[in-house]
Amino acid sequence: MTEEQKTVAKSPGSNRWVGQSVARKEEARLLRGQGKFVDDYRLQGTLHVKFVRSAYAHARIASIDVEQARNAPGVAVVLTGAEVAKLVQPFIEIGPDPGGKILDYPMAVDKVHFQGEPVAAVVAESIEAAEDAAELARVDYESLPAVVDAEEALTDGSVLHPSSGTNLVWQGEFEYGDVDGAFSKAAHVIEIDRLHFHRFSSTPLENNVVIAQWDASDNQIYFWCNNSFPAFAIQFLSPALGVGIDQIHFQSHDIGGSFGIKITNYPYMAVCALASRACGGRPVKWVETRTEHMTASAHGNERTFRDTRVALDGDGVITAIESRHIDDCGAYPRYEPLGCIIWAQVLPGAYRVQNMRIHFSQAVTNKCPVGPNRGYSRMQHLWFLERVIDICGHRLGIPADEMRLRNYIKSSEMPYTTPNGCVYDSGDYAAMQRIAKDLIGWDEWQSKIAEARRQGRLIGIGIGTTLDSGTNNFGQSQIINPRAPYSGQSEGANVKLDIYGEIVVSIGSVPQGQGHETTAAQVVADVLNVHPDMVKVRPGFDTDRNVHTGHSGTYASQFAVTGLSAVHGAAAKLKSELSRLASFALGANEDDLEFGVGTQGPEVKDNKSGKSINYWGLANLVNVNNAGLPPDLDVTLNCRYVYRAPFKVPDIQRKYGNLTLTYAAQLHIAVIEIDRETYIPKILGYVAVDDCGRVVNPAIVRGQVFGATAHGIGAALYEDCRYDEAGNLLASTFSDYIPITALNMPRIRYGHLESPSPFSYNGAKGMGEGGAAPVHTVCAALQDALWSSGVIVKDSHNTADSVFRALSTLGLDRGQGLGARD
Amino acid sequence: MPERSDGVSISVTVNGRRHQAEIEARLLLVDFIRENLNLTGTHIGCDTSFCGACTVLLNGSSVKSCTVLAVHAAGGEVTTVEGLAKDGELHPIQQAFKDHYALQCGYCTPGLLMSTCHLLARNPNPTEKDIRKAIAGNCCRCTGYQNIYDAIADAAARVSAARAAGTHGGRAAASAEAR
Ligand code: FES
Numbered sequence A: 001m002t003e004e005q006k007t008v009a010k011s012p013g014s015n016r017w018v019g020q021s022v023a024r025k026e027e028a029r030l031l032r033g034q035g036k037f038v039d040d041y042r043l044q045g046t047l048h049v050k051f052v053r054s055a056y057a058h059a060r061i062a063s064i065d066v067e068q069a070r071n072a073p074g075v076a077v078v079l080t081g082a083e084v085a086k087l088v089q090p091f092i093e094i095g096p097d098p099g100g101k102i103l104d105y106p107m108a109v110d111k112v113h114f115q116g117e118p119v120a121a122v123v124a125e126s127i128e129a130a131e132d133a134a135e136l137a138r139v140d141y142e143s144l145p146a147v148v149d150a151e152e153a154l155t156d157g158s159v160l161h162p163s164s165g166t167n168l169v170w171q172g173e174f175e176y177g178d179v180d181g182a183f184s185k186a187a188h189v190i191e192i193d194r195l196h197f198h199r200f201s202s203t204p205l206e207n208n209v210v211i212a213q214w215d216a217s218d219n220q221i222y223f224w225c226n227n228s229f230p231a232f233a234i235q236f237l238s239p240a241l242g243v244g245i246d247q248i249h250f251q252s253h254d255i256g257g258s259f260g261i262k263i264t265n266y267p268y269m270a271v272c273a274l275a276s277r278a279c280g281g282r283p284v285k286w287v288e289t290r291t292e293h294m295t296a297s298a299h300g301n302e303r304t305f306r307d308t309r310v311a312l313d314g315d316g317v318i319t320a321i322e323s324r325h326i327d328d329c330g331a332y333p334r335y336e337p338l339g340c341i342i343w344a345q346v347l348p349g350a351y352r353v354q355n356m357r358i359h360f361s362q363a364v365t366n367k368c369p370v371g372p373n374r375g376y377s378r379m380q381h382l383w384f385l386e387r388v389i390d391i392c393g394h395r396l397g398i399p400a401d402e403m404r405l406r407n408y409i410k411s412s413e414m415p416y417t418t419p420n421g422c423v424y425d426s427g428d429y430a431a432m433q434r435i436a437k438d439l440i441g442w443d444e445w446q447s448k449i450a451e452a453r454r455q456g457r458l459i460g461i462g463i464g465t466t467l468d469s470g471t472n473n474f475g476q477s478q479i480i481n482p483r484a485p486y487s488g489q490s491e492g493a494n495v496k497l498d499i500y501g502e503i504v505v506s507i508g509s510v511p512q513g514q515g516h517e518t519t520a521a522q523v524v525a526d527v528l529n530v531h532p533d534m535v536k537v538r539p540g541f542d543t544d545r546n547v548h549t550g551h552s553g554t555y556a557s558q559f560a561v562t563g564l565s566a567v568h569g570a571a572a573k574l575k576s577e578l579s580r581l582a583s584f585a586l587g588a589n590e591d592d593l594e595f596g597v598g599t600q601g602p603e604v605k606d607n608k609s610g611k612s613i614n615y616w617g618l619a620n621l622v623n624v625n626n627a628g629l630p631p632d633l634d635v636t637l638n639c640r641y642v643y644r645a646p647f648k649v650p651d652i653q654r655k656y657g658n659l660t661l662t663y664a665a666q667l668h669i670a671v672i673e674i675d676r677e678t679y680i681p682k683i684l685g686y687v688a689v690d691d692c693g694r695v696v697n698p699a700i701v702r703g704q705v706f707g708a709t710a711h712g713i714g715a716a717l718y719e720d721c722r723y724d725e726a727g728n729l730l731a732s733t734f735s736d737y738i739p740i741t742a743l744n745m746p747r748i749r750y751g752h753l754e755s756p757s758p759f760s761y762n763g764a765k766g767m768g769e770g771g772a773a774p775v776h777t778v779c780a781a782l783q784d785a786l787w788s789s790g791v792i793v794k795d796s797h798n799t800a801d802s803v804f805r806a807l808s809t810l811g812l813d814r815g816q817g818l819g820a821r822d
Numbered sequence B: 001m002p003e004r005s006d007g008v009s010i011s012v013t014v015n016g017r018r019h020q021a022e023i024e025a026r027l028l029l030v031d032f033i034r035e036n037l038n039l040t041g042t043h044i045g046c047d048t049s050f051c052g053a054c055t056v057l058l059n060g061s062s063v064k065s066c067t068v069l070a071v072h073a074a075g076g077e078v079t080t081v082e083g084l085a086k087d088g089e090l091h092p093i094q095q096a097f098k099d100h101y102a103l104q105c106g107y108c109t110p111g112l113l114m115s116t117c118h119l120l121a122r123n124p125n126p127t128e129k130d131i132r133k134a135i136a137g138n139c140c141r142c143t144g145y146q147n148i149y150d151a152i153a154d155a156a157a158r159v160s161a162a163r164a165a166g167t168h169g170g171r172a173a174a175s176a177e178a179r
């Protein structure tokens, strides 16, 4: 961190608790098996849903016969997709036409578009009865050609959605600087025909779960659900179900991970609500199985990068990049086409390149719809840039560390404005590289690797530099669709003294393991000068707490900024009310008051008289003992604050503007050896250096880094949502998908740097998504191991099998995955 | 349509309490624990016996309760995560998980705690390799496992100390001893 950065960051005030590894509050219940996950709710009279799902990727529903299922024992109701379509409006499409014309209903209506798409819902007294009855449903399909490749989809040979008439969802040109000029002046031009970022999912361990109750007496809908962006879900559900948004009540408590995958479970919420209404308002519960989750919840975006050309000067500095990117969003856009702009938050990655021309398009295919999976849309692009820098470095014979140093944005240039108007708040990528090289023992490895190679071993070292842009500006949606009614970013929180003076915090966020209760308590404890144990933070999300905004949720690496700023603002508001109230109660001057903890708990003390009043006394005065309170002492001790990130709507024509508030950075280094006999890549050393600005809770941040690293390593080497040509998902269970386990997750050496953000009150940056640094890093290390064999790493997923194929078919297989070096 | 299975009467001791129940023969142990006994600390994360979220001790050995029929537990002794803390005091394994930040969402945690009980009852001084093998069947999607390795190594020391001192934790781990 440079001296300038130190001074740029605003002083966070007196921090006693912020910055400490305070033990997590959540543990008290989670360790005892007393967490409250949605499947743990027991509601009187609950009915259970089993979905009948399509075995086909693309087919017309010729007929559907559910009579036998309807008459089966214990069955309350059976809803087909066509019946549901009569009860709802199709979900909103965020994008403009042609994608905007896609009709997305909660279940398939007359066609199925991906394997696992629900066609009917069987609702019964028990899940066993529902499962038994679902087997009696008869659906006749007329199969249609499945299209599983986005580039092929764009030829419109087989169109998924007749209402839009094309598989193209959205396309746009992103051009900045003088690309042609840079190419004409280039000392080197390097071309890469095809790169491919594969489909995977962070697969939270808890599957999707919905309980819905549609109470006909007052037309209120209650959801208990693990959706991780409910403020968004209810904006989709309200028009679809034809109820006011205030009639939708949403509650979550503990959530067993989401990583963005649970954001798009709202179609299932709609079905459960309709089923409940059809059953006289009984609660209806759906607990997704893992196989359902793998086939029909959400996957991450798959992306193909075509015809990439890179201009470099004589020193290996990249001066221009042009490329065509084709994103595959699966059968329905849902949260898309936002991914068509989100990547532009990190347009140049960590690099100074000024001239870029990227044609971006997105297609629907006969695969599971995508959802904004951890690292959403940026990781695909960052992986692309990392492959570019890595391949260029190898081509020009410039060592990996040096190649990056020549291209990194410098810390002295921060805050740095990217060619498309994003402002990188702070950071020092070169310093991170130094830390990471020290931790891994870069120089020692260089000689060890040279020696190993002399023995014929395939071993390589690779660097991945990546960004985790956080607190997004929803205004970027208007670049996709000028009529999109979204911009800015906000989060709400409430801090109050309850009737007995307890400090109670509610937040609009939807934690799934990120420890929000703990970090929020740290912030409040610092504001009021109390112990975090004295701060109660309500678990989970609840619309009826009335704190949320339309942006509320847990996504896009932002809690440390949006959530904690909201908590901080609400706590400060409460403090100012307490101060006025105490000044009245103690007959003191506000300037003489001191906040702290006395023998009777949290209190406010008059330093002049030595008198004090504790929080019970203060709350009592307002809530139950308020005769005689002066009418102009307008305090409620119930303070809501909404934090709004300082954004403008971007320039839609130029696709220019600040798209995210903070830029955390990750720099990873891996050493990988490919076994000469089995071709299994093995990680011999791994370092992760993180910079997320000022750290609120180091242990929590470390945990997020380890978790994101595991997801990335898993994705790079094991996890793959691959489909065959007929659109069958080849990894539809955990046993096929093999999420990374303790057997193959290496130890990580962790390092960190703090470049405080000048844009957040506390200097913190959102983190947690982690930019999929391991995917870039593992690919770079594999590339280093394989370069001399003539192989180019062109796919983000690499296994023993693909390495073996690349090496044994060298010179033959140029199109797919690992390709031969031209 | 599958045949409805006949009712069976079983008696199982769970966390030291005896339960008598009439159940369907096809009922899984995990559903018996979660639905019949309302002990919801035991979780379900998959349908192919892969994830270990459902791990409990059956007669001292860890089992994936999604892969065991409740009738197989008849006459036996089951320990679930709810049976670890005594009089409100965390078991040393739980305490070690807490101190090492070995959980995030906590969905996998009950299963991991039970697998750790099984391990430490048989191997009081596990190496990291032993630890990894012992939890190979417990999937955690949040933590990247590293803090879990550390927590279990630390738990081993704590359980040994508790056993030596005859305090809480030494005994509960002993109850997981193979029979
Ligand atoms: S639920 Fe038992 S192993 Fe996954």
Ligand code: FES
Residues within 6 Å of the ligand: A205, A256, A257, A513, B102, B103, B104, B105, B106, B107, B108, B109, B139, B140, B141, B142, B143
């Ligand atoms: S802590 Fe979330 S799955 Fe392990």
